Amino acid sequence: MSSVFTIALPVFAVIAAGFLAGRTKMLNAADSEVLNKFVFRFTMPAALFGLTAGATPPGHKDLIVALSYAAGSLTAVMIGYFLSQRLFHLSKQEAGAHALTSTLGNAVFLGLPIALTIEGWAKPFVSIMLIEGTVMITILTALISPRKEDGHALERAGSFILGPLKNPLILGMILGFLYSALGIPFEPPVKTFFDILGRAAGPTALFSLGVFLATHRFPAFKSVAGRISLIAITKMGVLPSVALSAAALLGVHDPEYWGALALFVAVPSGVGCFVLASQYRVYTSETAAAIAFTMMLSVLTVSGVLVVFG
Secondary structure, eight states, X not given: OHHIIIIIHHHHHHHHHHHHHHHTTSSOHHHHHHHHHHIIIIIHHHHHHHHHHTSXXXXXXXXXXXXXXXXXXXXXXXXXXXXXXXXXXXXHHHHHHHHHHHHOBOIIIIIHHHHTTSTTTHHHHHHHHHHIIIIIHHHHHHXXXXXXXXXXXXXXXXXXXXXXXXXXXXXXXXXXXXXXXXXXXXXXXXXXXXXXXXHTHHHHHXXXXXXXXXXXXXXOGGGGHHXXXXXXXXXXXXXXXXXXXXXXXXXXXXXXXXXXXXXXXXXXBOHHHHHHHHHHTSSHHHHHHXXXXXXXXXXXXXXXXXXXXX
């Protein structure tokens, strides 16, 4: 229970501080966007590079825990994409957005800041992020993208494969792992630079999440209750259950890896889902409502993870 007070409570307090800043109009939606860009393009890539460059390359345990997450997330994609079409008569693009919000969690703005504070959780957490940021985002971006018949098939396939490399977070992780694999010394001045910049990632990400929640309009829950309920059940129930069951079947024993996986699947739908939905102008109201609703649920799920594994 002490982990809830020493880790979870301060984390949600920083989010609340950002929310208060947005509600009192000290900061607005444009400020939230600037903070998000600062985190996404600079501080979080620096934190991820510093973490991976100074660590051993991913090993067998990292692969197993990443595969466990993949099992859960692929199940969530299937449910989100196909069941939503059947129940709510969504278009394929709308179903893609539904699957996106049912699968991608707030790993960057909520999960990683917590994982970085608990010894042994950061490395497996980042390994899972690598799978999510390359494999899952590629699949989900393909599902939410408008269906176009024009363009060469090879060109479209290439854009799906290379697309994740344009993500600063993925690039930071990959470069860090390469740096480590090549055995290049992580000299103190270089390490200090990435440490200083990376330390800003956690608090800024949490604060900007609060500002985002305060400055974006969400639809009345009643108008989207069925769709949001399915997203919440899939994201906060089915995905964690399948992922943790897969970890047990695959023989994950290390409590630090269990904790990292449990945290990763316990976080709410990510802000990035709203960014993608807005970019494609599809399912934006439902996505925004799902983020807000699962964020409230995550107070219980994240606290529960810290009680059990922290």
